[in-house]
Amino acid sequence: MILDVRNIHTYYGESHALQGVSLSLEAGETVCLLGRNGAGKSTTLRSIMGLTPPREGQILFDGQDIAGAPTWRIARSGIGLVPEDRRIFPTLSVRENLEISEYHRPGAARTWTVERIFDQYPMLAELADRDGGHLSGGQQQMLAVARSLMSEPRVLLLDEPNEGLAPVIVQQIGQLIDDLSKTATILFTDQSVHFALRHARRAYILEKGRIVHTADSQDLLRDTETQHRYLSV
Template sequence: MPDAAPLLEVENIETCYGLSQVLFKLSLSVRSGEMVALMGRNGMGKTTTVRSIMGLTPARAGTIRFGGQDIRNLPPFRIAQLGIGLVPEGRQIFPNLTVRENLVAAAGNRLGSPDPWTIDKIHALFPRLAERGPNMGGTLSGGEQQMLAIGRALMTNPRLLILDEATEGLAPLIREEIWSCLSMLKARGQSVLVIDKNVENLTRIADRHTIIERGRAVWSGTSEQLIAEPDLQHRYLGV
């Protein structure tokens, strides 16, 4: 079972792009060993939430704590060094580096994990990356790039892994591979914050969910609670 103390605490954050406010007193948390899903329709503020956590679009108000430390005003590189690995929307792999170079570019075990991720372990997780090792990142398919983005984040041996749009735009077989990967990570005890639209898979593997609507958290609860409320799914998650 996950530890009781939150690893990530986001409390009442407000974030703007210029004069346009996107997040309104948004709160969520992820405990150690827990997988939490952030859900909502397009344009509701999910990616802005991730950008606020990572310091890429700093929140102007509220509190963001990671491992008990206030990180709201830290630069992104410091936040990453504290142990947050990001798989960004759009993947953003390095197109002019090989697959192997992408994996080792930011690799490290700064936090001294006793069982760190290595190239061999990433290859075991995604055998396709072993096959494509010498290839340039820009030549990979979308699914392979997503595997590479996940592998690159894991190579930093993060305490928390954040995936923004984990399976968006991927072929069905690749999606299943990503969901299998996330199930394995959860079994390994990896703390995860995942954004995706697949309610069925999210309720199968995530512990808790926060639904966001127009920059506000409108519902939080367990998978069992979300499954029991189809009207809620239709209201906030239906197309």
């Protein structure tokens, strides 16, 4: 097991956002985290990444407890986050956004370089000299994912990768998740149940800061009663 989240409790001030969340990922798995707005999906990813550290519980990455560790240390250990708002550098070019994010973990094989990113994603190569702030939403999302790859993550966290994107770009993001799942372990959130279940092997459902259901994606796809109970708006 590469990532094992055990009974974490996370707060925003006095607000108890996560109330004993537990989930786990085997190496190479792609898992989705579902739930209505405000259920705690983004907070779960932020807790894993150390941005909102849990007050209680453990987060084991390769057997080491990283709960409460500084975010930079978690990133360097091999976990990458693509946040919902993308956080690209608007005044830097696409190439510079990639270069500034490059990190080579000692002892790890070098997999991702700027050249490989451009070979793999020609759209970014065509935009190499364009500032990040002048990209479309879909282009920014592709850059945000590519930038995260420059740190050679073993686990990739994607927070709402399709937020605000056109349907044709959503298809490209789905293909990107499928491609990355061949070499990385992925945990992602998404508002579209059908998109998430098409591209994930397993699913967890959050409600009011608690995991209330877990299932194989294909089983949950057929389980319309559970979808309606926990995911319908």
